[in-house]
Amino acid sequence: MTNVNKKQIRKVAEKAGVSVATVSRVLNNYPFVKDETRARVTDVIKKYNYSPSYFGRALSKKRSENICLVIPMNFSTDSQYFMDILRGMTEAIAVSSYNLLFPPVCSDEHFMQNVADKIDSAVFMAPPVNDKKISLLKEAGKPVVVINSRIEDAPRIDINNRKAVRKMMNYLIKLGHNKIGLIAGYLKSPNAAERLDEYKKTLYENNLQLKKEWVLNGDYETKKTYKKVRNLFSGGKEKPTALFACNDTMAISAIKALKDSKIRVPEDITVTGFDDIFIARYTSPSLTTIKQPFIDMGSKAVESAIALMNNKKLDSEEIILDTKLIVRQSSKEIK
Amino acid sequence: MTNVNKKQIRKVAEKAGVSVATVSRVLNNYPFVKDETRARVTDVIKKYNYSPSYFGRALSKKRSENICLVIPMNFSTDSQYFMDILRGMTEAIAVSSYNLLFPPVCSDEHFMQNVADKIDSAVFMAPPVNDKKISLLKEAGKPVVVINSRIEDAPRIDINNRKAVRKMMNYLIKLGHNKIGLIAGYLKSPNAAERLDEYKKTLYENNLQLKKEWVLNGDYETKKTYKKVRNLFSGGKEKPTALFACNDTMAISAIKALKDSKIRVPEDITVTGFDDIFIARYTSPSLTTIKQPFIDMGSKAVESAIALMNNKKLDSEEIILDTKLIVRQSSKEIK
DNA sequence: GCCATCCTTGAAACCGGTTACAAAAAAATC
DNA sequence: GATTTTTTTGTAACCGGTTTCAAGGATGGC
Structure with missing residues (x-):
């Protein structure tokens, strides 16, 4: 009568006539x-369709093979670009034994107690500059990679925001616009602040006026x-001829507001976005925007995380990917 | 000289002057x-800021506290509604010790070898009717919940598609439309097929003509x-006065096609969608559509999964949530 | 005061792997 | 052929918890 409950690897060892150590080595x-x-061991493994227990292995190796994915607390459902990043991430782990772990929204202590243990590294999407979870994780020896933000001592996957803003501004200026407004992002995020700053700089360099009423x-x-x-375009105030929104959903919302104010886009005013989310090519008018390579960013982030958790050094602490100006219908030269 | 490397729980036990069993009991x-x-044990735990090892625990309890999230292989980045579902899921696990696990896209065997072990249950989003992973998981004793689909013996979170279609059709008919086209979804999905079927039924019941050229x-x-x-609206064919798209992104795309054909929405033709994704209220025109309660669906799915993995019985094998007709600008009564 | 019952605890086996160490076997050196 | 070196293998400890079982102590009934 064979012992059915024999711990798996011991059973394989027995059937193959070797010790468990040898099976483990194989x-x-x-x-x-x-x-x-x-060969003998491999045969038995195949025959019994054996695969080692994740937990047994993780316990002794102290490795989870999980990468944690942290998105900002206030992530709203309009963060459509997140789907692209996620796609890039899943591509990067395809066919590997790594998995992505989504933590619950919770306090920092809860996070450390219930998540930190389960992961080998983490990717943070656009975290605030002094995210406590990041420092706690690093204290615990878990490498962290950030996307679209900058955190001291954490590898960063990002775009060159200044260059991107400049691309758009130069394009608008070339179209003849000299009254350009900006719809800024969440200014506590370093990237949003940088975009605003570069907007101002470009205006200055081109001898264009910076009107603070035009910075929304x-x-x-x-x-x-x-x-x-709506507020800007009501009443008799002086109005910009172009609005550069720092993400696409704001641009789309702006277009809506303008239409509701009976202002035509792009005939009366040019509106441009930032991101190139999926829907940007299907809105009416379709959106002129700056494409961020989100899928790539997701892949690179995960690749970096994997390298770090395997104690490899990264070639570079910063991976800065290219952006691209995408011209569609929402922009027009000035008459 | 104290032994620093003492296994954690044994250390706590020693400090508290009890056995490890007692610590475990606490x-x-x-x-x-x-x-x-x-009290004594709790004090020591607090003092040393001890929290039990996830892997040690998982190994002996044979529980991972992870819920796997499977999205269809062909999920495209325009599946914006996924963000809402995900949000609902994270809400359902907030402050719990459960986590969501995102598997890599991979073969069924790979999935069973590298993922099945790590999870206690799984939620499948709109899986094809005979998804192999589902049956394998169930064989392995892991409960599965499906959203927006139907799989034998798996609890289902869904809407009443027939009712939803009927709501929209009745609305369109009340507006005076009697030439209604449908843009169908992926017909191998049971829900898409059901919507098509109900569309036909409603036409029939209202003595309206079913023209197969109008079913896209x-x-x-x-x-x-x-x-x-674009094809339908080129040339001299007879044209519908309303188009009912089975999701919002198709509706948005249809509107784009119509505009590019110089046909005005809603003046010349009514276009409606299905889902009520975030962007639907910001497109121009904003979209009349059927709201699916995605956030709720996500929460319910996770709640069901948690109940099942804790060996609780579900109140019901099917949770059918309400839909709502949302009237916006893209629909208009016929003149 | 004695016995049955219930509460409380600890020892040790167990979950299923990995790995340090040492010994045995094989190959290389002279 | 004896000695050294290199491969190959097994034993047993280890990772850090949980749980069964049995025993000791407290309580209640008579």
Whole structure:
């Protein structure tokens, strides 16, 4: 009568007539196993369709093979670009034994107690500059990678925001616009602040006026943006001829506000976005925007995380990817 | 000289002057521990900021506390509604010790080898009717919940598609439309098929003509939809006065196609959608559509999964949530 | 005061792997 | 052929918890 409940690896060992150590060595591709022995063990493994227990392994190796994915607390459902990033991430782990772990929204202590243990590294999407979870994780020896933000001592996957803003501004100026407004993002995020700064710089360099009424604080929120745009375009104030929104959803919301104010886009005013989310090519008018390579960013972030958790050094602490100006219908030269 | 490397729980036990078993009992809220002992142990735990090792625990309990989230292989980045579902899911696990696990896209065997072990249950989003992973998981004793689909013996979170279609059709008919076209979804999905079927039924019941040229096979894809709509509205064929798209992105794409054909929405033709994705209220014109309660669906799915993995019985094998007709600008009564 | 019952605790086995160490076997050196 | 070196293997400890089982102590009934 065979013991059915025999711990798996011991059963394989028995059937193959070797010790559990040897089976383990075969499983881990340890080089000094005689070919003949290896073959025998492999056969048994195949025959019984054995695969090692994740937990047994993780416990002794102290490795989870999980990468944690942290998105900002206030991530709203309009963060459509997140789907692209996620796609890039899943591509980067395809066919690997790594998994992505989505933590619950919770306090920092809860996070450390219930998540930190389960992961080998983490990717943070656009975290605030002094995210406590990041420092706690690093204290615990878990590498962290950030996307679209900058955190001291954490590898960063990002775009060159200044260059991107400049591309758009130069394009608008070339179209003849000299009254350009900005719909800024959430200014506590370093990237949003940088975009605003570069907007100002470009205006200055081109001898264009910076009117602070034309800098709208959209905070990446559609509702807020809608209100501010309607407000700007009501009454007899002087109006810009182009509005550069720091993300696409704000641009779309702005267009809506303008239409509701009976102002035509692009005939009466040019509106441009930032991100190139999926829907940007299907809105009416379709959106002129700056494309961020989100899928790539997701892949690179995960690749970096994997390298770090395997104690490899990264070639570079910063991976800055290219952006691209995408011209569609929402922009037009000035008459 | 104290042994620093003492296994954690043993260290706590020693400091508290009890056995590891007792510490474990305290950790697991076992009732028959003397209050005084419990207090002593709790103090030590707090003092050393101890929290039990996830892997040690998982290994002996055979529980991972992870819920796997499977999205269809062909999920495209325009599946914006996924963000809402995800939000609902994270809400449902907030402050719990459960986590969401995102598997890599991979073969069924790979999935079983590298993911099945790590999870206690799984939620599948709109899986094809005979998804192999689902049956394998169930064989392995892991409960599965499906959203927006139907799989034998798996609890289902869904809407009443027939009712939803009927709501929209009745609305359109009340507006005076009697030439209504449908942009169907991916017909291998049971829900898409059901919507098509109910569309036909409603036409029949209202003595309206069913013209098969007016049933466009959009497959939930924007590009395909764009082409088919442009095609339908070129040449001298008879045209519908309303188009009912089975999701919002197809509706948005259809509107784009119509505009590019110089046909005005809603003045010349009514276009409606399905889902009520975030952007639907910001497109121009904003979209009349059927709201699916995605956030709710996500929460309910996770709640069901948690109940099942804790061996609780569900109140019901099917949770059918309400839909709502949202009237916006893209629909208009016929003159 | 004695016995049955219930509460409380600890020892040790168990979950299923990995790995340090040492010994045995094979190959290389002289 | 004896000695050294290199491969190959097994034993047993280890990772850090949970749980069964049995025993000791407290309580209640008579």
